[in-house]
């Protein structure tokens with residue numbers, strides 16, 4: 001469920017770190033300030049941490065460096081292989097946002113960067129419901145991901161990408177499951193979270209959702 005993009009990530013794994021450091025002009029703005037964004041998320045997290053879509057473990061490394069316990073979940077075998085080499089301190093298991101090994105540990109923070117948009121609306125809701133049940137009292141979901149402030153902003157981003165000749169990016173923005181801010185906000189509120197949003201670059205937002213009493 002929600003793992004339709006995994007083949008793509010197996011192929012992308014070996015060059016993924018080049019992309020996030022700005023080597024691909026088409027995706028440079030998407031990952032503008034990547035390191036600082038991940039650092040901000042790592043700083044906000046409280047141990048023990050559960051991370052989804054760890055990719056090549058860039059966020060995992062920053063979190064583990066703060067002596068936090070991190071368990072990671074990643075569906076792509078190639079990404080997991082790289083993550084295990086780059087961050088042996090974290091346990092990274094096969095799984096996805098919805099189907100993942102039963103963990104006996106308490107969880108204070110559930111974190112993820114640039115991955116939640118791989119789920120459609122129904123899957124996002126299902127995943128967030130699971131996290132509400134799994135989190136300790138006062139626990140938080142803290143994500144960074146691309147989202148659209150509204151429809152006008154979405155169309156503007158697609159038009160900008162087309163004008164620059166970034167046709168893959170334009171297609172991604174049209175076809176992937178990037179949510180509208182208001183829809184995501186409603187989803188969190190309906191499940192009982194308190195949620196706030198902060199824009200980090202042209203595409204990426206920090207989403208911080210605390211489990212209510």
Ligand SMILES: C[S@@+](CC[C@H](N)C(=O)[O-])C[C@H]1O[C@@H](n2cnc3c(N)ncnc32)[C@H](O)[C@@H]1O
Pocket residue numbers: 001002003004005006009020052053054055056057058059073074075076079095096097098112113114115118119
């Ligand atoms: C753009 S990468 C982000 C990697 C890393 N978190 C980062 O910030 O660089 C997206 C990651 O999400 C993973 N992914 C794709 N579908 C997923 C799903 N349904 N559940 C969990 N992770 C998924 C991909 O395999 C990939 O590693």
